[in-house]
Amino acid sequence: MEPQLPAVATAVALPFVAAALTPLLYRFVGEAVGYFGAAIAGLSFVLVVSQVGTEGTVSVQWIPSLEVAVRFHVDGLALLFGMLASGIGVLIFAYSAGYMQGKPNLARFYMTLLGFMGSILGVAFAADLVVLFLFWELTSVCSFVLIGYHTDDDESRYSARMAMLVTVGGGLCLLAGLLVLAAAAEMAGVEAFNLAAMLADSASVAAQLKEVGLFVPALVLVTIAAAAKSAQVPLYFWLPRAMVAPTPVSAFLHSATMVKVGVYALGRFRPLFHGVEWTLLVATLGLATMTVGAVLAVRARDIKELLAYSTASHLGLMVAGFGFQTHYGADAGVFHLLNHALFKAALFLVAGIVTHQVGTRNVEELGGLARDLPVTAAITGVAALSMAGIPPFNGFYSKELLFEAAWETAVANGDLAWLYPATAALASVFTVLYSLRFLWLFLGDRPDSVGSVSRPSLALLAPPAVLAALVAVLSVAPHLGIEFVVQDAASATAVEPVEVHAALPLSVSGPALMSLGAIAVGVAIFPAYGRLQGRLDAAHGATTRLHPTVLYGRVLTATDEASVRLSGFVHNGLIRTYAWWTLLAACGLVLAGYVTAAVGLPTPLAVETSVAMVLVLAVSVLSAVAVAATDTHVTGVLTLGILGFMVAIFYILASGPDLALTQLVVETLLLLIFLLALEEMPAFYGELEWDVAAKDAALSIAVGVTAFVSVLLTAPSGDGGLTETAGEYVERAVPDGGGTNVVNVILTDFRAFDTLGESIVIVLAALSVLVLLAMRTRGETQ
Amino acid sequence: MRLSESHTDEPNHEAAVRRWATVTTTIMRTTARVVVPIILVVSISLFLQGHNYPGGGFIGGVLTVAAFTLVYVAYGLDYLEVGVLNRDVDYSAGIYEHRTVSAYRRLFIFGLAVTVGSGLGALLFGEQFLSQDYTYVHLPLFGEVELASALVFDLGIFCVVVGGLLLIFSVVGAE
Numbered sequence: 001m002e003p004q005l006p007a008v009a010t011a012v013a014l015p016f017v018a019a020a021l022t023p024l025l026y027r028f029v030g031e032a033v034g035y036f037g038a039a040i041a042g043l044s045f046v047l048v049v050s051q052v053g054t055e056g057t058v059s060v061q062w063i064p065s066l067e068v069a070v071r072f073h074v075d076g077l078a079l080l081f082g083m084l085a086s087g088i089g090v091l092i093f094a095y096s097a098g099y100m101q102g103k104p105n106l107a108r109f110y111m112t113l114l115g116f117m118g119s120i121l122g123v124a125f126a127a128d129l130v131v132l133f134l135f136w137e138l139t140s141v142c143s144f145v146l147i148g149y150h151t152d153d154d155e156s157r158y159s160a161r162m163a164m165l166v167t168v169g170g171g172l173c174l175l176a177g178l179l180v181l182a183a184a185a186e187m188a189g190v191e192a193f194n195l196a197a198m199l200a201d202s203a204s205v206a207a208q209l210k211e212v213g214l215f216v217p218a219l220v221l222v223t224i225a226a227a228a229k230s231a232q233v234p235l236y237f238w239l240p241r242a243m244v245a246p247t248p249v250s251a252f253l254h255s256a257t258m259v260k261v262g263v264y265a266l267g268r269f270r271p272l273f274h275g276v277e278w279t280l281l282v283a284t285l286g287l288a289t290m291t292v293g294a295v296l297a298v299r300a301r302d303i304k305e306l307l308a309y310s311t312a313s314h315l316g317l318m319v320a321g322f323g324f325q326t327h328y329g330a331d332a333g334v335f336h337l338l339n340h341a342l343f344k345a346a347l348f349l350v351a352g353i354v355t356h357q358v359g360t361r362n363v364e365e366l367g368g369l370a371r372d373l374p375v376t377a378a379i380t381g382v383a384a385l386s387m388a389g390i391p392p393f394n395g396f397y398s399k400e401l402l403f404e405a406a407w408e409t410a411v412a413n414g415d416l417a418w419l420y421p422a423t424a425a426l427a428s429v430f431t432v433l434y435s436l437r438f439l440w441l442f443l444g445d446r447p448d449s450v451g452s453v454s455r456p457s458l459a460l461l462a463p464p465a466v467l468a469a470l471v472a473v474l475s476v477a478p479h480l481g482i483e484f485v486v487q488d489a490a491s492a493t494a495v496e497p498v499e500v501h502a503a504l505p506l507s508v509s510g511p512a513l514m515s516l517g518a519i520a521v522g523v524a525i526f527p528a529y530g531r532l533q534g535r536l537d538a539a540h541g542a543t544t545r546l547h548p549t550v551l552y553g554r555v556l557t558a559t560d561e562a563s564v565r566l567s568g569f570v571h572n573g574l575i576r577t578y579a580w581w582t583l584l585a586a587c588g589l590v591l592a593g594y595v596t597a598a599v600g601l602p603t604p605l606a607v608e609t610s611v612a613m614v615l616v617l618a619v620s621v622l623s624a625v626a627v628a629a630t631d632t633h634v635t636g637v638l639t640l641g642i643l644g645f646m647v648a649i650f651y652i653l654a655s656g657p658d659l660a661l662t663q664l665v666v667e668t669l670l671l672l673i674f675l676l677a678l679e680e681m682p683a684f685y686g687e688l689e690w691d692v693a694a695k696d697a698a699l700s701i702a703v704g705v706t707a708f709v710s711v712l713l714t715a716p717s718g719d720g721g722l723t724e725t726a727g728e729y730v731e732r733a734v735p736d737g738g739g740t741n742v743v744n745v746i747l748t749d750f751r752a753f754d755t756l757g758e759s760i761v762i763v764l765a766a767l768s769v770l771v772l773l774a775m776r777t778r779g780e781t782q
Numbered sequence: 783m784r785l786s787e788s789h790t791d792e793p794n795h796e797a798a799v800r801r802w803a804t805v806t807t808t809i810m811r812t813t814a815r816v817v818v819p820i821i822l823v824v825s826i827s828l829f830l831q832g833h834n835y836p837g838g839g840f841i842g843g844v845l846t847v848a849a850f851t852l853v854y855v856a857y858g859l860d861y862l863e864v865g866v867l868n869r870d871v872d873y874s875a876g877i878y879e880h881r882t883v884s885a886y887r888r889l890f891i892f893g894l895a896v897t898v899g900s901g902l903g904a905l906l907f908g909e910q911f912l913s914q915d916y917t918y919v920h921l922p923l924f925g926e927v928e929l930a931s932a933l934v935f936d937l938g939i940f941c942v943v944v945g946g947l948l949l950i951f952s953v954v955g956a957e
Contacts (some may be wrong), residue, residue, distance in 0.1 A: 325812060386879075657836040661828070665844045670945075672851045676955055738916030738930050739833035747931035748939075752912040756897055759942040761892050766946035770887070773877055773953055 002072035003051050005058035008125055011047035015118030019111045026107035029756050034097030041089035048082040057127050057196040063490040073127030073196040076488025081124040081264050084341045085257045087116045090461035091251040098459030116142035120257050127196040131177040139258050142571040146249045147242045159241040166238045170228025177221030184209045202272040219273045231312040233290045237548040247352030255311045255344040263318045267493040270322050274495050279323050286320025287423045294430035299536045302361045314340045324405040330494040332401035334485050338395045339457045343383040345465035350380050353456045368446030372453035377442040381467040386471050388435035393472040400770035403511035425514045499513030503532025587706040613653050620646035633681050637674045658743040710714035814856035819864040821849040839936035850948055870954030893941025900934040
C-alpha cells in the first residue's frame with residue numbers, strides 16, 4: 001500500500017508549527033504547555049501509526065534543477081523510528097510537565113523539545129540526502145540548546161559546546177559522505193539526492209562507488225558521522241557530559257532517540273555498503289563501544305552517568321548488529337533499537353524520580369529504596385532485568401540475536417573472527433553487573449543519609465510505568481512487536497529476506513551458552529562490585545593520557561592558542577589592517593578561482609575608442625595619481641571626487657545611463673559624508689613609513705591585477721554583439737517585464753532575488769552599526 | 783553622542799538649532815534650502831520612471847539619502863524634529879532613542895517587509911517567489927498608465943536604502 005503524503009508531512013511539520021506557537025501559548029497557560037506538547041506528540045504518533053503497513057516514497061518538488069525534493073520514504077524502519085520518537089515524546093512531555101515545575105525558561109525548553117521531535121521525525125522519514133542532512137543537523141542544534149539549558153552554569157555550557165562540536169563535526173563528515181554518494185548515484189544513472197532510489201538500486205550505486213575508488217571513503221565518512229552522533233568509541237565522551245541536561249532531556253534525546261540517529265543511519269545505509277569492509281569497520285566499532293561503555297558504566301558513581309555509559313554500550317550493540325552481514329545482525333540491531341528505547345527511557349525517568357524525591361544521584365548514597373518507592377522499584381525491576389539481558393525479558397531476545405550473528409560470523413570466518421563473540425560475551429558480563437547495581441538502589445541496605453522519601457506524583461510515575469508495561473508485554477509476547485513493525489523494519493535494513501524470531505533457546509547452542517555464561521559470571525562477580533570498581537579506577541588513572549576527553553581538551557586549547565596568535569595579525573583593531581587582509585583574501589580567492597577553472601585570458605576586442613573617452617580616462621588616471629600623491633585630506637577627497645565623476649562620464653559615453661546615474665549619486669553622497677567627517681580628521685597625513693607603503697603598494701598591485709583580469713574575462717569577445725544572456729534579457733524585457741529599461745527589469749524582475757539579497761545586506765549593515773555602537777556604549781565587551 | 787550631550791543643559795531647542803548654525807556657513811544653509819526640494823522631486827521622479835527610463839528604487843533611494851544628509855550637514859539631526867515637525871526633542875535620551883533615528887529604523891524594516899511581501903504576493907497567484915507582473919490602466923488626464931507590480935518591490939528597495947543608510951549616517955555621525 002502507498003503511504004499518504006499529507007499524513008507523513010503533517011506528522012513531521014506539526015511539531016515545528018507547535019514549537020513556533022509555544023512561546024505565545026506559554027504566556028496564556030504557563031507550565032501546562034507541557035501537556036500541549038504531549039498532545040502534539042500524540043497527534044504525530046497517531047499519524048505515524050496510521051501509516052503502518054504502507055511502504056513507498058512520496059515527494060514534493062523543492063529544487064528541481066538540482067533534483068532535490070522534500071521526499072519522504074515510509075517503510076518499517078522509518079515507522080519504527082518515527083513511532084519511538086513520537087510515542088516516547090508523549091510520555092516525556094507528560095513527565096516534564098511534572099518534573100520541570102517551577103523551573104525557568106520553560107517556553108524555550110518546550111519549544112526546543114518540540115523542534116527536536118520534529119527533526120527526529122524528519123530524519124526518520126527523509127528520503128532525500130539534502131533533507132536528511134538538514135534534519136540531522138537540526139537534531140544536533142536542538143540537543144545543544146537543551147544540554148545548555150542551565151545557561152548560567154559553566155559546566156552546562158562546556159558540555160553543550162562539547163556535544164555540539166562532536167556531533168556537528170560528525171555532521172560535516174556526513175555532508176562529505178552524502179556528496180560522494182550523490183555524485184556516485186548520478187554517475188550510476190540514479191537521481192542524485194534521492195536516497196530511496198539509491199537504496200532501491202544499491203548494487204549499481206555500490207559498484208559505481210567501487211569503480212571510482214570512493215567506496216571505502218564514503219563508508220568511513222558515513223560511519224564517522226554515525227559514530228559521533230551515536231557515541232561510539234572514541235567519540236563517546238560527550239554523552240556522559242550531556243547528562244547535565246534535565247532528566248527528561250536525557251531520557252528523550254540522549255538515550256531513546258537522538259543518539260539512535262547514527263544507528264538508524266547505519267541501518268539505512270547497510271544495504272548499500274554491505275560487504276567485508278563494512279563488517280570489519282562497523283561490527284568492530286560496535287563491539288568495542290559495547291565493551292568500553294559497559295566497563296565505564298560499572299565504574300560510574302552517578303546514576304545518570306551510569307545510564308549514559310550504558311547507553312553508549314547498548315548503542316554499540318546495535319551498531320555491531322548492523323555491522324554483521326548475516327540477517328541475525330539486522331534483526332538484532334532493529335529489535336534492540338526498540339527494546340533499548342523502552343527500557344532505557346524508563347530507567348532514565350526512574351533516575352529522575354530518585355533525584356527528584358531523594359535529592360542525590362550518587363550511587364553510593366542510595367540503597368533500599370524499595371520500601372519508600374515500591375512502584376518505582378517494580379518498574380526498575382522490569383527495566384533493569386531487560387537491560388541485563390536476563391531471560392525471559394525482551395532485552396534478552398535482541399542480545400541473543402546479536403550473539404547468534406557474532407557466532408555465525410565467527411564460525412564462517414574462523415581465526416580472529418572468534419574475537420567477535422568473545423568481546424560480546426565480555427561486554428555482557430559488565431552489562432549484567434551494572435544492571436544489578438542499578439537494581440540495588442532499591443534493594444540492599446538503606447544508608448542512614450537517606451532521609452524520609454515522599455512518594456512521587458502520578459505525572460512522574462505514569463510515563464515510566466507505561467514504558468515498563470510495554471517492556472513486560474514485549475517480554476511475554478515478543479511476536480506482537482515483531483509482527484507489528486520489527487519484521488518490516490529488519491527487512492528494510494537487510495539484503496536477504498529475514499525472519500525475525502524471538503524465543504527462549506530450548507537446545508544447547510553456542511549463543512545460548514554465551515548468554516548463560518555471561519549471566520552466571522556477572523552474578524558471581526557482583527558481590528565483589530566494590531573491589532572491581534577499585535581495580536577499574538586504578539586502570540583508569542593509569543591511562544589518563546589516552547582518554548578522549550583529554551585529547552579533546554588538548555585540541556581545543558591548541559585551536560584557541562592558534563586563533564589568538566592569528567588574530568594578533570589580522571584582527572589588531574586598526575581598520576587599515578582589516579581592509580588589507582580582506583582585500584588581499586578577496587583577490588587571492590578570485591585569482592585562485594580563475595586558476596583552478598583554468599580560464600585562458602581572451603584577447604580583448606579592439607574597438608575604436610572615441611577621443612572623448614580617451615580624454616576622460618586620461619583625466620581619471622591623473623586624478624588617481626593625484627589621490628595617492630596628495631598630503632592633505634581636503635585635496636585627497638576632492639581628487640577622489642574627480643576620479644568618481646570621470647568614471648560616471650565614462651559610463652555615459654559607454655551608453656550605460658543607469659550606471660552613470662548610480663555612480664553620480666553615490667559619488668555626491670560620498671562627498672557629503674566626507675564633509676561630515678572632514679572636521680574630525682587630521683588636516684595632514686602622517687609621515688610616510690616605507691614598510692607600510694610597500695605593503696600597501698603590494699596590495700594595490702594585487703587588487704589592480706585582479707580587477708584587470710576580471711574585466712578581461714567578462715568583456716564580450718567575438719564579434720562584439722550581445723552575449724546569449726544579454727540578448728535574451730533585452731528580448732524579454734518588454735513582453736515579460738513590461739519595462740523598456742532593461743537594467744531595472746533585470747533588477748526588479750528577472751533577478752529580483754539578487755536585489756532582495758542586496759537589500760538585506762543594507763539592512764544587516766545598518767543593524768550591525770546599531771548593535772555595535774549600542775553595545776559599546778553600554779560597555780558590553782566580552 | 784557628543785552633540786546630544788552638549789544639549790542636555792540647553793532647555794531651549796531654538797537655541798540648539800542656532801548653536802548648530804555656528805558650525806556651518808550661511809552659504810551651506812542657503813544652498814541646502816534651495817537644493818533639497820529639487821533633489822527630492824528628482825529622486826521621486828527617478829524612482830517612478832525607473833521601469834522605463836534610467837532610474838529605479840536604488841538610485842532614487844540614494845538620491846533621497848543625499849538630500850537628507852545635506853539637511854543633516856547643514857542644520858543638524860534635530861532640525862527635522864524641531865524645525866520641520868515643530869516637536870520637542872528629548873535630549874537626555876541617547877541617539878538610539880532619538881525619534882528620527884527610530885523612524886529610519888522603522889522605515890528600513892517596513893521596506894524589507896514590502897520587498898519580501900511583494901515576493902510572497904506572487905505565491906498567492908500561483909507564481910514563483912518574486913515573479914512580477916504588469917497591466918495597463920486608463921486614467922483620466924494621464925491616459926494609458928502602466929501599473930507594474932515591480933514598482934511595489936522597488937518601493938521596498940527604496941525604503942530599505944533610505945532607512946538603512948540614513949540610520950548609519952545619523953548614528954555614526956552622532957559619534
